[in-house]
Amino acid sequence: MKRSRVRRTRRRRSYIGRFFCYFYKNNSTVLHIVSQTANMSSPLAKPQIIAHLQKSLNYTVFDTKWIPCSAKFVCMGNFPRGTGVMQIYEVEHGDAQLIKEVEKPKPIKCGTFGATSLQQRHIATGDFEGNLNIWNLEMPEVPVYTVKAHKEIVNSIDAVGGLGIGDGAPEIVTGSRDGTVKVWDPRQKDSPVANMEPMEGETKRDCWTVAFGHAFNDQDRCVCAGYDNGDIKLFDLRNMSLRWETNIKNGVCCVEFDRKDISMNKLVATSLEGKFHVFDMRTQHPTKGFASVSEKANKSTIWQVRHLPQNRDIFMTAGGAGNLHLWKYEYPAQRSKKGSDNKDVGVAGSVSLLQTATLSTQPIASLDWSPDKQGLCVCSGFDQSVRVLIVTKLNVV
């Protein structure tokens, strides 16, 4: 009885298989083309990076960010006449439509939604003059919060504590060419809540990138900063101390934790000469620090790295030659082991390339995954255009 049931189902399955083969054959010509263009052994198994939309802009765009819980994104940049601009686009009917455009006196370098609530969705931006502004995008004429944060350009901004990401207070961190990294609480006017600056007499390094992480409870929180000389510094905001530092020999273009609101897990740092390093942040050895693995995507600078919000082990790097690389980090069997001195040492995993795509000849300077729709991302390059990409099959890698 039972045997016969099994046989029957097997038979049924084979029908499906045959059907599938038929389908496959019919499309094989198309698939062949795809496999030629993408140079993949099994085109159906791998994620694909597809250019969905492209918009040419009449200004230099430095940063793009999805507005959480919407199909809209914000582009920030610099008009040729030297003023700043913010544009909001909505993805609709296969097109990106401009909804709003505001001009600001100073070019805007970077922005983030990380410290706002889902209801408000205010964007915090840093500009060329060193100002930190928070805008209500419904009424972007006057900033909700403004402070002269740095003496020089704000290179990078990141925030945590909003959008339900990260317990604890909403905080914004800015890194600037003046060598300081400052943490701001939007509830406090005029002065930062933490200030990481070089001591008297120390040389000031240009801070290129900052990132929040380790915000898994009310107290713990870390800021990671990357500098032009290859320094990476990890500040512990709980103890108000420098927790770890290292040097990757080349300017650090971008650092990002794989997730902000968990106990630090991984940190990716990209560098000027095309290499990136993945640090396993779970085990810190007193002298050796964190274990890391490095990989070279290309000979050109990696401008950005962004982890997929839905899967922290997948991340995309955007390179100076206009190309994107999609990577996956694989954990080792054991993430830590006993070192020779009987202390725990982290063990780095490996990184594998999932897909590449070349978008343009100019560098891709910013990249942002949609927090709501898996696989949707927006990127902008110095070719004065912004693109919406779709990355497929991210759920099966």
Add this chain to the structure above:
Amino acid sequence: MSAEDPGFFLQNQSTRIGYSWKVPVEHLDYGYIEKCKDVKYLEKILRVLRSGDEGIYPHLINFCESHLEKLDPTSRVLRKETPVATAASLPHNEWSQIVDGLKRWQEETKKTETLLKQQSMFDDLVKEDMPPMRGSNCSIPLSQTSVPKRNLSKHAVPRDYREWDKFDVEKECESIDGNSVKNDPAAVINTGHPKIKTKVDASLLTQQEKLLLSNRETDKGNEAFRAKDYEEAVAYYSRSLSIIPTLAAYNNRAQAEINLKQWHNAMRDCLRVLKLEPGNKKALLNRARVYNHMGNFQMAAEDLRMVLREEPQNAAATQLLSETEKKMKECPPEPHSKGKKILIQEVEEEDDNKNDPNAKQTACPVEPSQPVGGEESSAAPAEKGDMGNAQKKPHSRGDGGPHSEFNNSNQGHWRSKGGSSDKYKVTQESKEKVANGTGKRGSTASVPADQSSNSKETPVRGNAGGTVNLDAPCGALPPPLARLKNEGNLLFKNGQFADALEKYSQAIQGFTDSGIDSPEDLCILYSNRAACYLKDGNSQECVQDCTRALELQSFSLKPLLRRAMAYESMERYRQAYVDYKTVLQIDTSVQAAHDSVNRITRLLIEQDGPEWRDKLPNIPLVPLSAQQHRREEPPSAEVLKARAEKAAIDAERKAEVRFTALKQEGNDFVKKGQYSDALGKYTECLKLKPEECTIYTNRALCYLKLDRFTEAKQDCDAALKVEPSNKKAFYRRAMANKGLKDYLACSSDLQEVLQQDPNVQEAEKELEEVTVLLRQSLANANNSAAKPRTTVPITEVEGDEETAGVPTSESSHRGEDVIVNLQPTNACQFGQALNAARSSRNTAACADLLASTAPEMLPNFLSTQLDANNISFIIQALDYHLLEKDPNLVYQHLNNLHTTDRFSVVLMLLEKNERHHLTQLFEHLSAVQSTEFTKNDVQNLANKYI
């Protein structure tokens, strides 16, 4: 081959032209490349080839690439600059899928966005629970704070002679050791999970936010799970569940818990899922794993079979099943005691949850406090263990078959309506159903069978309902053949199909030999043998036997059905289809036939295309006499009886549904604190099912909350009658007894609870409290009875204080905004407390205040507060509250009160009715007998006041 210097290699990489001489031209060859195993060298060859310095050979390049890919698929040289794909580079349908998904998402987000905006219009409130800001402008140095560690005490000063006396060698050594260790900080490991809160306070959030948040937490859990950090995964799943409980999160948490070997937690999660969705495959699979690890292979196998029935190609289930079966063979039965233990614990857990309906889990719509489903589903399989048949072959369709069918096979059609649909249905919840079904049907089946023996339609058809009686007469069969048949039935029931087959064959042989003319009996025998063949997988023979049976009695249901199944298993779908159709003509209620017809129709359409019907053999027309003949018959006595029975079962089921609904409502009311409403619901429940222990205990809880202790006690008694060891009932009866001031009974009940489960902390606490009360009440009894002059035990005073403490805490709980500082330490505090009490006219609070104040301190405390109002208020408090509790204290207070400054002045200001209070107090006081003061003392004191 090359063993090259890496330095050279690197250079080569950067400026490859000009170094091509490193690769000899003869190496750029199919033969060489094919043989070459050195990846690095191959990469180099490829670079040379690509550079085109030696000419362009596209085929050779391709060949080299493919060869390299074979050796090292991740080689960097193989990475190519690829233009970004566009919509055109995808198959059309795939692309349209993506676009559709995108469009749907856009619409959804639009909706959520507008919702979010609307909400933000209304609650632009500042979240109060936001954590505080960090200190302002804290500076963190950029470099490691490497404060030059100059060892200040470089020059060890020689010790003083006196110090040498205190010199402790051990300690000194230790400190030296310690120093050396301290130099190196330990490795920091961020496992983090103990610090992760497992609950998220999402009460302020909107539904959309909650959904997003809970999804994100699930994602985090999944990631941690993939990174094999199961504890963290469990923490994040719990967070997700605390925001919005979802089946997926429960399932995933169960899986993580399995990996952590937290079997009980995993089991609880599985049961929760199964309660919400009885056939959830993942939950079943997880539960099977848990069972498997707990050694309960029987249950594990059952769960796995259920999964496989749903999804036959589930590899994990198949593998686990084979493992389980192997283990089952290794350590045969007796897993029941173990399994049972777990189940009971589980039930207790659920009960515990329920017991605490006040524990607010508002964010949790799936309250764990409805043990109905869980209890039943877990209880059912345990029951099933008793039924040998169901236990052995639980996967075979129609377990109930042999019972009913073999007893009264053909004439029993009237019952097949109710029976067969149950019997042949293979549904998700079949496990419980089958188990219950066999139980019920097994018992009910024998009853009508008995009746049928004296019905006129089936003259002396025997019943073998009692399997013990092998010699029971069987239709027109002579005793030896009847015996053979009964033996066959028994063997069949036990799953020994081959042996049963033999018996039936013998019976058939004997039957034909003896030349009896009873086609019905022969038909039954053939039909039964066919069943054996079917079970054995011998479809050919089965078909033959069924055909024979049908020749003898055309259009009898069982043989037709069996033949259909046999055809189906032989993949002769057309014949099977015809047979099923015939079955349906005879009786439309055979669910299995319906299912099969649907299935086969699909298969036939696939096989034969749209004209599949043309290829079918003719479906025989079933004569009206055979069609549903039981309807045409005048409803005989047993038919009526059967209908009544069915109706009863239906009613029972309905009652069951209503019962659960009522109970749920009751539980909800309890959760909301509406005890009297809950009371009504529970009372209705009990009308439906007077034997339900939990309802009694729940109602008792309501009574307790409503301070109706007698009723509560009665309910507990009732519950204990049903379930003599229910600790909830004991506990609640204890509370009721406490309310009734029957401390003895109370403490004995509490002791009973603690005996059953020593971990119940409330019970322990209560017991302590009650013991004190008990001792006190005993002492009181003694006092009033015989020995008025014994010294007052100190415990009594303590007890007094405690009881005095209780009402205040209650009054403050009741939400009257009087906060009375019960332990004033200075005049100011006392004054505040007194004013607070007086402003709310709360004499009880004042009495408590006075009770906790030392009498000799009273004048001090009162000095600034002394006015007529206060005096009269204090007098009232003393009179109404304190006097009956502790007259001595009242006396002392009064004795001290008049020493206060300005007392005589204030006394003069008292009004008439206030004076009246005063005299009343002294009258009462003089009426009290005490060891510490006499009537004369009171009189003297009174003179000072009045």
